[in-house]
Amino acid sequence: MEVEDKLIDLVKRCYERVDHNIGYPVCQYPNISGFGEWYAKTGLCDISVNNVGNPFDDEQLILNATLIEREVIETFAPLYDIPEGEEWGFVTNSCTDANMHGIYFGAKKLQNETGMLPIVYISKEAHYSSSRICDVQNLETRMIDYDHLGRMDPESFRKNFVKDRPALIVFAIGSTFMGATDDMVEIGKVLDELKPIGVYKHLDAALFGGYFPFTEYKDLVSMKKQDYDSIAISGHKFFGVDEPSGIFLSRKDILAAQRTMVVPYLKNDMPLISCSRSAIAPLKFYWILKHVGFDTLAKQAKEMLDNTDYMQKKLDEVNYPAWHMPYSNTVFFKRPPEWICRKYGLANGYLTEYGGELSHVVVMQHVKKNIIDEFVSDLMKKD
Numbered sequence: 001m002e003v004e005d006k007l008i009d010l011v012k013r014c015y016e017r018v019d020h021n022i023g024y025p026v027c028q029y030p031n032i033s034g035f036g037e038w039y040a041k042t043g044l045c046d047i048s049v050n051n052v053g054n055p056f057d058d059e060q061l062i063l064n065a066t067l068i069e070r071e072v073i074e075t076f077a078p079l080y081d082i083p084e085g086e087e088w089g090f091v092t093n094s095c096t097d098a099n100m101h102g103i104y105f106g107a108k109k110l111q112n113e114t115g116m117l118p119i120v121y122i123s124k125e126a127h128y129s130s131s132r133i134c135d136v137q138n139l140e141t142r143m144i145d146y147d148h149l150g151r152m153d154p155e156s157f158r159k160n161f162v163k164d165r166p167a168l169i170v171f172a173i174g175s176t177f178m179g180a181t182d183d184m185v186e187i188g189k190v191l192d193e194l195k196p197i198g199v200y201k202h203l204d205a206a207l208f209g210g211y212f213p214f215t216e217y218k219d220l221v222s223m224k225k226q227d228y229d230s231i232a233i234s235g236h237k238f239f240g241v242d243e244p245s246g247i248f249l250s251r252k253d254i255l256a257a258q259r260t261m262v263v264p265y266l267k268n269d270m271p272l273i274s275c276s277r278s279a280i281a282p283l284k285f286y287w288i289l290k291h292v293g294f295d296t297l298a299k300q301a302k303e304m305l306d307n308t309d310y311m312q313k314k315l316d317e318v319n320y321p322a323w324h325m326p327y328s329n330t331v332f333f334k335r336p337p338e339w340i341c342r343k344y345g346l347a348n349g350y351l352t353e354y355g356g357e358l359s360h361v362v363v364m365q366h367v368k369k370n371i372i373d374e375f376v377s378d379l380m381k382k383d
């Protein structure tokens, strides 16, 4: 097959599946329509641009889009109630990359303050990437049990707590399978009692961190209300960037607590683990902010949550065992036959307390009522 035919074939296969791909948290019709045309028309696609380093540094390599990146961070920060003037962050390669930096900055800050590396506490329901990141950074972890709603269990947290070591807690704000949101207030009460010698709170809010700010649940990701230090959010999930990307949001004091590492050939202190970063992803975020805007994102968030309730209602009506957790757009249910799992690209899980073998649907922007109806009708068919 010719190269071009192979590529066309790939596009055809993707289009055949796109509407039924409902098992993963991806905005299947990205919010950047028009960007590709603009990118080609301006000729930006014909030169290489690179956002090396900290976008809040004024001295940069010549060909970059860091001013736009900085504006993106400054525009997103108020959504998360990050105190004005104190906001700091950058556009990441993914949410995993943003988690990598949250855990790294937290561990280094605590080490600088206490002379000891922290213990990292993560719920067993959290995304696997946080544990992997701790492996890479050689950090000691304690995996905490979760309760019936998939939230980090305060009693298990208390039991696993290591005295005399600082604590770095990764809160799952939308766990991957159950769609659970850790209760930061309840865990905070245990912390108040146990009084660790240092605390850093990082939020893994890959999916829910995208839509919470546009809903009545916005306080759950408010830095002022929840008193956290950093948050990681995917760009390709709710926000609708068309490729893996993310945002890391934090404060200037967290940056200031890091070890300085001046790299003469890059003219600057290099606080990030990554050197080169995409200059195009920040432009896509910028495009979304300017051409889609918060009002449309709020409408998308509402429709997703309404459709989640619709899906739950439809499954209840036919007595199909299904659940979704508070604030969540993820519905999990008894695992259907294999052909249904394949047709809809379902993600599988196993939870004894919910009957064993399960699958889930993540009700993203493209999961409309007609697809939900088709899915429920397929569930009712004999194998």
Ligand SMILES: Cc1ncc(COP(=O)(O)O)c(C=O)c1O
Pocket: 025, 094, 095, 096, 097, 126, 127, 129, 172, 174, 175, 176, 204, 205, 206, 207, 234, 235, 244, 245, 246
């Ligand atoms: C809760 C959670 N955290 C982190 C990630 C990883 O995000 P990314 O794919 O952007 O690296 C995911 C991915 O689904 C997730 O659900």
